[in-house]
Amino acid sequence: MDFDYDLFVIGGGSGGVRAARLTALGGKKVGLAEESRMGGTCVIRGCVPKKLMVYASEYPEAIEQARNYGWGAEKGSFDWDTFKGHLNKELDRLEGAYEGNAEKAGVDIFKQRGKVADAHTVELADGTRKTAKHILIAVGGRPARPEMDGAEHGIVSNDLFNLPKLPGKMLIVGAGYIGCEFAGIFNGLGVDVEMFIRKAQILRGFDDEARGHVADCMQARGVTFHTGCAPIAIEKRGDKVWVKGSNGHEEEYDTLLWATGRKPNTDGLGLEEVGVKLNRRGAIEVDDYGQTAVPSIYALGDVIGKVELTPVAIREAVAFHETVFKGNKTKMDYDLIPSATFTQPELATCGLTEEQAEEAGPTNVYATAFRPMQSAFAGGDERVLFKMLTERDTDKIVGIHIVGPAAAEMMQFVAVAMKMGATKADFDRTCAIHPSMAEELVTLKDPVRVLA
Structure with a gap:
């Protein structure tokens, strides 16, 4: 044919x-x-x-x-x-x-x-x-919009780039990477940002310690969290959107953003x-x-x-x-895919979370948190986080998580080493670049936790 x-x-x-x-x-x-x-x-x-x-x-x-x-x-x-x-x-x-x-x-x-x-x-x-x-x-x-009365009064991520003006006060419903990224963006642009978070923590599926670190930094930067909270009533009141949460909180907002998945x-x-x-x-x-x-x-x-x-x-x-x-049967390799969440601060990850590694077998956990030189000199208190997970028996690196400036840029090359099967010993025998944040990856000493 x-x-x-x-x-x-x-x-x-x-x-x-x-x-x-x-x-x-x-x-x-x-x-x-x-x-x-x-x-x-x-x-x-x-x-x-x-x-x-x-x-x-x-x-x-x-x-x-x-x-x-x-x-x-x-x-x-x-x-x-x-x-x-x-x-x-x-x-x-x-x-x-x-x-x-x-x-x-x-x-x-x-x-x-x-x-x-x-x-x-x-x-x-x-x-x-x-x-x-x-x-x-x-x-x-x-973007998915929830099925509830008043949902039409909110916008989705597709609409954000064409807002006629910046809102004074914004509510973001949802705490995945999209909600958290836009919370950081609009907070940085001077908008008063609040988030309704259905569970107790943001960024479900990411390493618990890393997402907790991001959450603390976001709140310190001025984003307001309402945890264990979902909208139960929404009304349009003039040019505002009134929202009542399941925790009893109610308020009027200039913009309601649905970040509840895709x-x-x-x-x-x-x-x-x-x-x-x-x-x-x-x-x-x-x-x-x-x-x-x-x-x-x-x-x-x-x-x-x-x-x-x-x-x-x-x-x-x-x-x-x-x-x-081309007649060359090729499967997509989904193992060790690095990713970054452009929250503020940035989160980059490759491999297993600590929770996944603990289920997989005996694991050594290495971690450090510190104030980076550039911001510390200027009086900043925010800390960066570097975390490495290794198989105890083989010393193979099975997970790395970085929270801080340029986390994605560092993770891209870390992922190459992990894809090649790098061990903690390989990182240890690599000379550090000093002074840099990334040198922490090759100077981690003793485990902070040993998971059975």
Whole structure:
């Protein structure tokens, strides 16, 4: 059977575009449909604009430090409109780069929604149908909004980059990495930020000591926590949103942000109708090679709900291309994936948490906390945390957690060593770079805890 395309990709985010480009550069005919903007969540509504907002929010502290170092620096006021203008220009540039690079590789781009009509056919929003030997679903996810009366009065993370003005007072419901990152951002920009946290602690799933350290620092910086609290009533009162929490706290806010998780974008794609299986969360079920229950249909990225990180989606795309178009069956390696949460302070991690390591077997725990030189000189009290977990029998490093400035930059290279199977002894025989924060990783002495 002759097909219009060798590959048709639904979704123009990082994973979808990478798969499309690689396949087109390999001489295959490739089509791609994207209903929104090229670049997807990470580039347009997530990682990139968020990180730029993190940078913007860190300048007040940097200016205060500069004064303590002898500079005649004054903070002045933050101009939200100026920042938004620069931000939108940068996102336009990045979107153009994504689209231009795909087109240069030979990808046909359709700027409309696509859905699966059958195992080899994609139907576009205008009714046009395109056939393909292989179909790749890479549509990502979207912020979830709770089902309760008044939920419509809150916004989600997608809306934050286009706020008409900075709120004076903001409530963030949810304490995962998105909620915590934006709490730090808006607190740094001068907004009065409160958080409703359903459990007793933020950042569920992260190392307990590390997330506790982040929580203490966030509160010291001025973010107000309401733990064991969820909204039970919401009303719109003029231009304010009134919220009552399950702990009895009630207040009016300029902005209510829902940071209560994300869900896969599988609604209305026609997947189950053609035999693609979804799990209870609506994520697409795939095998080790990204193949769905329909042999010609594959999926990758956030829509499969495995590890929802942009670099993971890109590597899944490479594995897909190797498997399907180069005849080299390649599984995605999900072991020891480093990650960073751009809270303030920053948290970076690779490997097991202390709680996971304790369950896995006898573990040595090394940790240190101290005031870094740069901020200590300027009178800062905030401490950084370095933590290492090793298998007691083999000395192999199974987990590292860093809280502090440039944690992600350090973790990227630590992860290389861990991927190579580094031991604590390997770190010990490496000379330190002095003076630096990172030298703590090679100067840790005795364990602070020994887990049976």
